[in-house]
Amino acid sequence: MVGAGAHRVNDTHIPLDEIAPLATALRFLAADAVERAGTGHPGMPLGMADLATVLFTRHLKFDASEPKWPDRDRFVLSNGHGSMLLYGLLHLTGYADVPLEELRNFRKAGALAAGHPEYGHFAGIETTTGPLGQGVATAVGMALAERMLAAEFCADLVDHRTWVFCGDGCLMEGVSQEAISLAGHLGLSKLTLVFDDNSTTIDGPTSVSTSDDQRKRFEASGWATIGVDGHDAEAIDRAFTYARASDRPTLIAARTRIGFGAPTKQGLSAAHGSPLGAGEVEAMRKALNWHHSPFEIPEAIAVAWKAAGRRGGVERAAWQRRLEATEPARRAAFSRRIEGRLDAAVEPAVQAAIAAQVAKPAAVPVRQGSQLATGVLASVMPELVGGSADLTSSVLSRPDGMPPLTPGDLAGRHISFGVREHGMAAALNGIALHGGFVPYAGTYLTFSDYARPAIRLAALMGIRTIFLMSHDSIGVGEDGPTHQPIEHLASLRAIPGLKVYRPADSVEALECWYDAVAGQGPSVMVVARQKVPQVRLSLAEGMPARRGAYLLAGGAERDLTLLASGSEVSLALETRELLAKHGLDAAVVSMPCWEVFARQDSAYQAAVLGDAPRFAIEAASPFGWERYTGRSDHIFGISTFGFSAPGSVVYGHFGLTPSAISEQILRLTSTKLKKAV
Amino acid sequence: MVGAGAHRVNDTHIPLDEIAPLATALRFLAADAVERAGTGHPGMPLGMADLATVLFTRHLKFDASEPKWPDRDRFVLSNGHGSMLLYGLLHLTGYADVPLEELRNFRKAGALAAGHPEYGHFAGIETTTGPLGQGVATAVGMALAERMLAAEFCADLVDHRTWVFCGDGCLMEGVSQEAISLAGHLGLSKLTLVFDDNSTTIDGPTSVSTSDDQRKRFEASGWATIGVDGHDAEAIDRAFTYARASDRPTLIAARTRIGFGAPTKQGLSAAHGSPLGAGEVEAMRKALNWHHSPFEIPEAIAVAWKAAGRRGGVERAAWQRRLEATEPARRAAFSRRIEGRLDAAVEPAVQAAIAAQVAKPAAVPVRQGSQLATGVLASVMPELVGGSADLTSSVLSRPDGMPPLTPGDLAGRHISFGVREHGMAAALNGIALHGGFVPYAGTYLTFSDYARPAIRLAALMGIRTIFLMSHDSIGVGEDGPTHQPIEHLASLRAIPGLKVYRPADSVEALECWYDAVAGQGPSVMVVARQKVPQVRLSLAEGMPARRGAYLLAGGAERDLTLLASGSEVSLALETRELLAKHGLDAAVVSMPCWEVFARQDSAYQAAVLGDAPRFAIEAASPFGWERYTGRSDHIFGISTFGFSAPGSVVYGHFGLTPSAISEQILRLTSTKLKKAV
Incomplete structure (x- = not known):
């Protein structure tokens, strides 16, 4: 019996x-x-x-x-x-x-x-x-x-x-x-x-x-x-x-x-x-x-x-005797996996990939940068397990060399979860809780809503689950408002203990992915569908995205500061160029993760944010950005739902272009000057 | 065939x-x-x-x-x-x-x-x-x-x-x-x-x-x-x-x-x-x-x-001939229902209930005030249909006199949706879309996460679905952090076009419920489980809660303004009393609905908000409140998950008491005075 x-x-x-x-x-x-x-x-x-x-x-x-x-x-x-x-x-x-x-x-x-x-x-x-x-x-x-x-x-x-x-x-x-x-x-x-x-x-x-x-x-x-x-x-x-x-x-x-x-x-x-x-x-x-x-x-x-x-x-x-009898390297690997420690090879691999990316800049969709990052990690992290909710080739959740898991082959490392975002997110939590794996899986950001109760539990438990969310804005375009996230960034950032990353390019994607696997607690990796210019063109000390926000362009002295995340960082850089023509020195702060930035010491925070007026640019609800701008009219975002049209048309409609933004900033700035006079 | x-x-x-x-x-x-x-x-x-x-x-x-x-x-x-x-x-x-x-x-x-x-x-x-x-x-x-x-x-x-x-x-x-x-x-x-x-x-x-x-x-x-x-x-x-x-x-x-x-x-x-x-x-x-x-x-x-x-x-x-042959009152009722117009009797009924409530103040849970409101409405709105996700007696979704709907009796008006928050919310949308009914149904606020994709669609469609969400804060107490909403108010407020009401007492509950059924678009009615003092003790013109925010105590001249919603409005009133002992005149603004307040003209908004420093009090994530306070340190909220203990203990732990709040305000205010000196 x-x-x-x-x-x-x-x-x-x-x-x-x-x-x-x-x-x-x-x-x-x-x-x-x-x-x-x-x-x-x-x-x-x-x-x-x-x-x-x-x-x-x-x-x-x-x-x-x-x-x-x-x-x-x-x-x-x-x-x-x-x-x-x-x-x-x-x-x-x-x-x-x-x-x-x-x-x-x-x-x-x-x-x-x-x-x-x-x-x-x-x-x-x-x-x-x-x-x-x-x-x-x-x-x-x-x-x-x-x-x-x-x-x-x-x-x-x-x-x-x-x-x-x-x-x-x-x-x-x-x-x-x-x-x-x-x-x-x-x-x-x-x-x-x-x-x-x-x-x-x-x-x-x-x-x-x-x-x-x-x-x-x-x-x-x-x-x-x-x-x-x-x-x-x-x-x-x-x-x-x-x-x-x-x-x-x-x-x-x-x-x-x-x-x-x-x-x-x-x-x-x-x-x-x-x-x-x-x-x-x-x-x-x-x-x-x-x-x-x-x-x-x-x-x-x-x-x-x-x-x-x-x-x-x-x-x-x-069992203990069997473990002890196991070949030492294998035993060590097992123990490392169960304890959830990263292998020493991981950080150098990421650093090397960053260097390669900086050496050969390319304008690619951020989701592709994310795929690059998971590929680099997977090559040195056998514990990395991926998956998607029937959107593998859209979310780009499966890097080359990550074999699919099937009912007949459970040694595979990429799981086809089907159109089951909620069950997928909860299963990821279970994989993380079981131990031995660092799990991630993806869907569209707008469908993070379906998975939300499980995402919240990951945050409450503080476990290392990574939710990959692509197609992260109106940039989705023709699929329209059901598929264009607006409020999702804000609503995820509001969850205590959840790291919401939104990398601006492949370099930031590598840094954010590394931070997610090297750190504690759950992460949401939010990536754009569309192609964006590479914004990180030189090597920097210590993976700056890992501090949550950092000064990307401009110095301590500045007339104003542009805060942006993800696909809007390059837009902020272009806006900076336009403002420079009007004699305004706009620093650009890339802000891939509020939660991580909030953990930095106040001196660092103050140095990054500066004392000059701050403006935020993000193709999403402005909800919450007043924390950094202090004023609602300093936020370039979207307060309504989007609409079905090519992504660039939707961006233009909402005034999210360098020219519209710089004009509005000049208007606001001159008003203030007038008031001061 | x-x-x-x-x-x-x-x-x-x-x-x-x-x-x-x-x-x-x-x-x-x-x-x-x-x-x-x-x-x-x-x-x-x-x-x-x-x-x-x-x-x-x-x-x-x-x-x-x-x-x-x-x-x-x-x-x-x-x-x-x-x-x-x-x-x-x-x-x-x-x-x-x-x-x-x-x-x-x-x-x-x-x-x-x-x-x-x-x-x-x-x-x-x-x-x-x-x-x-x-x-x-x-x-x-x-x-x-x-x-x-x-x-x-x-x-x-x-x-x-x-x-x-x-x-x-x-x-x-x-x-x-x-x-x-x-x-x-x-x-x-x-x-x-x-x-x-x-x-x-x-x-x-x-x-x-x-x-x-x-x-x-x-x-x-x-x-x-x-x-x-x-x-x-x-x-x-x-x-x-x-x-x-x-x-x-x-x-x-x-x-x-x-x-x-x-x-x-x-x-x-x-x-x-x-x-x-x-x-x-x-x-x-x-x-x-x-x-x-x-x-x-x-x-x-x-x-x-x-x-x-x-x-x-x-x-x-x-069909048209049959409609025309229908007895006139019945035909008129049918047409009114299909067109979604309220009967003229609704507003007076609500007004009368408000008057009765003001005449006989009572400290009751806000969810009970909500039940009172649905009862008043149901008595004059045969189109009102309620329900709950297996929490009828907790959410108080069924007022007296609203018969249960059963498979055998579809003339009932309160639907037992079972533990199916998502299906319930989507079904409510379907009822609203079909026409002839104004549907609402309830669960705990923390489980609004389960229903979120359907809530979003209601907002996108702009239909009159009402989501009743009780047990709205750490006031839930012993059930602990899984059951204590923290980020939910912020994450719902971030959805474009969704009216998130959080009434402070039975009077506001009546006003908010009326606003929800009389208006366009979807609403979330967020109500506290616990007993709170009645804050509205005199009759006011035009249901002030219907403007989204209003001056509840204090006047145009003030030293500072306390903004609060729901169960924290009474807490703000107590804080006002304590501050008065220190010579500070704190106005109290009750803010049951941001979305509605944002639609008011700017003169009204400015008059309510005032020029004095503003502090917000809400037993929830501070996320988003900087819109009104301008500063993060002016928000009394909760940035972490809660914990299992009696509700009052949890409130105390997070410093959400009149004494802790007033002391902190005095500290911040005196610092500023010192700086000014």
């Missing part, structure tokens, strides 16, 4: 007839913690406790004493509002960073046991969840990363599964369909989704809003499915065993009762999102025959849970 | 054996227009021309001479890149606003025949499409609106179908799953989806990214499905007939060849998104035996197409 593969968990499992009291302990930790906090979601932990107990005591491969063991199974709680289920599991199985005190502190100020599971709070939290559907789609990325890493390093080092708990809400979210469809297509057989089929949503029975046959839906995407009574330990165990033997991703549709054990609230929406109430919890104690005070775990149960938390130790030790 | 119902299209259909040349004419209009433009997407129009021809000549109920006939069938081109198919159909069937010249102007500057179909450009464009999946989800709203309006006004006046063309991309997008699932649940049997099953995506054959069994997937959501050869007119005709008789929404999976007729490119990705090339089009002329120059339509074919465009005239006339 146990362990399909040679390296599966050893056999010291909790017998099935001893599962029930362990599950009950888990239930009361959840109910009591929510009660104590006066806020929280008891319904799901009570409903899924049996499933969780069978999984963590008999199937999940992990060792609580080494939470970051690279070959552990990943467990994702997609229905993250049931966070107390996860905290309870981590505490009971003996994760050192989850003492009982943390559970007592649930949802309080400063608590790591937060309302929803947050990546980084406890070592056993594999990803932040709460926004529904995200966990499902992130887990697909994890399962894919496992397969890719195994294809590279073989099953001796990489052979683990991904388990996801989710509820009706997760499956109603569209992102789950993208994820399910992708997982089925790629045949991610080591992915198991456990659906908490409790027929209950916040608004009442699920019948108020859905009539889907979930098993049929999953089968339509090539999944194996099995139904199970989610409160029958034997049946659950059989289902997990079935999933582990399956040659396809597997859905376990587990019929459960929300709030299981709470006499008057179980099976009802009322059990979902508020404390059960002291009386109800008391009645639940009687109903489940649990005669212990809150947070009290009887010794025998505590011991059994702890044993479950350590039962993977033997296998982990064996 | 024709017309299931009594009021179906009359029988002057084009015979099936005469379909082919009509379809060929349509194909060449598309191929030649793309060729002439030098840009565009020929593949889809060539592939779907047979389907479109059979639909428009034999099944679609419409009258080209009256494009806005309320009881017309709706046709949605979800795969909007194939826009030339639609433009060709509109021209050939005789829509007066689509002369041949428009087609020759395709994708040129100033052309109404834009790259993608844009609502408002031609009367026959029912919705803007291009971002994939949106058309499918919008059409679900249209089909639902038809059922709702029929339930209210009976089949004599409302009895039409909704037809959608879509491609693989639309079906890969997650939003399509939300839409399909909802349509199946609601049993929208008059909705037909025609799937262009051409096995081709931009990146190559669909097999590079998907293995879904689409029919099985739709059947899992309760749809009828039928497969058909998309180039066999008889089979197509049978499929449409089947769909019209179906008691469930119906998927027609039509096997087609992309770029049908282009000898070397058909069946390939190469046919998708660029002109075929002069040689290929020439070869296609030979292959399809079409000996006419570009844009030349032989007389017989032109006449046949025109006849098809008029064949609904008889039925339209009959």
Whole structure:
């Protein structure tokens, strides 16, 4: 019954007839913690406790004493509002960073046991969840990363599964369909989704809003499915065993009762999102025959849970021995990859490419500069994984020499995500979280909207996911306003901790890409579709774009400063020329990344920005630029949607030409002079 | 074979054996227009021309001479890149606003025949499409609106179908799953989806990214499905007939060849998104035996197409007679609803509610004020339709007396959309576009991200959709950073033409809600979860919140101005009190809607904003506020993500308390005084 593969968990499992009291302990930790906090979601932990107990005591491969063991199974709680289920599991199985005190502190100020599971709070939290559907789609990325890493390093080092708990809400979210469809297509057989089929949503029975046959839906995407009574330990165990033997991703549709054990609230929406109430919890104690005070775990149960938390130790030790027996260079590569460190060869390769680019300037689309950069990086970063949402040759996401990944060849390094921007972004997060890879993938900037919830989660988690977004302005032209981003730069810059890069040419693309892979946290790489002149024509110290903004033309003394990003930097340079004819010395600051610039010291910032009047030029909403110009009339941007016409016509219409801009600046400047007089 | 119902299209259909040349004419209009433009997407129009021809000549109920006939069938081109198919159909069937010249102007500057179909450009464009999946989800709203309006006004006046063309991309997008699932649940049997099953995506054959069994997937959501050869007119005709008789929404999976007729490119990705090339089009002329120059339509074919465009005239006339025979009050109500005018009773009802609220101030959550407002409106606006994404009792989207809509009772007025924010938002757009209703529906502000592509389309189309977004800040508290919006206000304000309201109390909620329903264009109604003091304690002329911002406390003469929105307005008032103790006169400006304020005349704006230093207070990202403060250090906001703790603790942590703010203002002010000295 146990362990399909040679390296599966050893056999010291909790017998099935001893599962029930362990599950009950888990239930009361959840109910009591929510009660104590006066806020929280008891319904799901009570409903899924049996499933969780069978999984963590008999199937999940992990060792609580080494939470970051690279070959552990990943467990994702997609229905993250049931966070107390996860905290309870981590505490009971003996994760050192989850003492009982943390559970007592649930949802309080400063608590790591937060309302929803947050990546980084406890070592056993594999990803932040709460926004529904995200966990499902992130887990697909994890399962894919496992397969890719195994294809590279073989099953001796990489052979683990991904388990996801989710509820009706997760499956109603569209992102789950993208994820399910992708997982089925790629045949991610080591992915198991456990659906908490409790027929209950916040608004009442699920019948108020859905009539889907979930098993049929999953089968339509090539999944194996099995139904199970989610409160029958034997049946659950059989289902997990079935999933582990399956040659396809597997859905376990587990019929459960929300709030299981709470006499008057179980099976009802009322059990979902508020404390059960002291009386109800008391009645639940009687109903489940649990005669212990809150947070009290009887010794025998505590011991059994702890044993479950350590039962993977033997296998982990064996894995460690295999790692140590691995050929040293290979072992070092594996460790470097898992730790997420760049190889020393990366920076020189980028520097060399910059030098070559400076030596032979060329006017090319910035997206092509971005492709150059990913090609340079891919040549020295086997961990670089690319992809696109069915726009490979538009976004130029695949550099030469990056082989496509297919269901039959998971050693490929460029993923065809299909027209699934949201699922793609979440999967990228999963790949980054799994470790061993630096993932990026692309679509058009205007469709970043589709991926936004996953981009936000990347920022919240601070993980190294790179979202490549091309066709970044009205320069898109004839495809028209649905395809011309206007507000997207502003709306992405507003996300805390997200680095929004907009390189001006191939040199800046190399610098920005290097900064993205060498740094912490997520990035959006925004690149123009259209051809632009190269603006960086000489070698500079230390990759200036990596400071977020820098003085590209002109000196400390200046009459005014032009701030621009991406394809408008060359436009600013032309404007500078025109203004010079009128005796105005306009410095040009290229500003590829606000977020990075904001991290520079204030002396550097002041030197770059200068004291002279500042004007911003960007083919996008002016929203936010007042931060640097101080005045709305000093921003040359676009406050409406665009329109369908050749890109240059659209630029002209919005006054984004050197002549229109310089004329307006001269007008504003002379007005001021007049006022001064 | 024709017309299931009594009021179906009359029988002057084009015979099936005469379909082919009509379809060929349509194909060449598309191929030649793309060729002439030098840009565009020929593949889809060539592939779907047979389907479109059979639909428009034999099944679609419409009258080209009256494009806005309320009881017309709706046709949605979800795969909007194939826009030339639609433009060709509109021209050939005789829509007066689509002369041949428009087609020759395709994708040129100033052309109404834009790259993608844009609502408002031609009367026959029912919705803007291009971002994939949106058309499918919008059409679900249209089909639902038809059922709702029929339930209210009976089949004599409302009895039409909704037809959608879509491609693989639309079906890969997650939003399509939300839409399909909802349509199946609601049993929208008059909705037909025609799937262009051409096995081709931009990146190559669909097999590079998907293995879904689409029919099985739709059947899992309760749809009828039928497969058909998309180039066999008889089979197509049978499929449409089947769909019209179906008691469930119906998927027609039509096997087609992309770029049908282009000898070397058909069946390939190469046919998708660029002109075929002069040689290929020439070869296609030979292959399809079409000996006419570009844009030349032989007389017989032109006449046949025109006849098809008029064949609904008889039925339209009959409908018109039925409308005229309708009891006058009922007829007037129907016309008012279709024209989207508010009843004269609405404004007085709102005014009365404001007066009552001012007379009896109460500290309540703003979401409750919002519920009050929707209740007042619903009592005088039978056209008001509400809903929520499974958060009815959290968002308070359903006022007393608004009956739930269920599959069995489509006369209900509050829709349980399920956990499908994106599908919900797109369906709202469809309801608004259909006409007869003013739709709104709610979720948490942080999940506006999920709905963003549909919110953007509402703004682009300028339609009256209202997105209710509660739980609008760190005030959410314990649910933590995934549930605490930070960047959402800024990112929504950055969308052109979108009114983002954030009322401060129940009075402002009434004013903002009224402004939203009385005005043009889409709105986001952002409301706080937590209780706030009532800030509007006296009656004011003309609903001041309707000017976007107004002076709430203090006068024209002031030492400084505090700008705030929503739940922070009361905080600004308290700060004003504290500053007064230090001899500083701080005016308080409540600023519920930037977009509306920006439309006021400059004298009003200047009077409200004043000349004194301005400080902004908002429990959200400061991004964008420099527009009004001019300085970043004059903004009291939040530049990071929040954290899980009671809301008041989170507010305190970020210095959003009257004491912390007033101390900081005093510090900044005294520094300036010192500098001045």
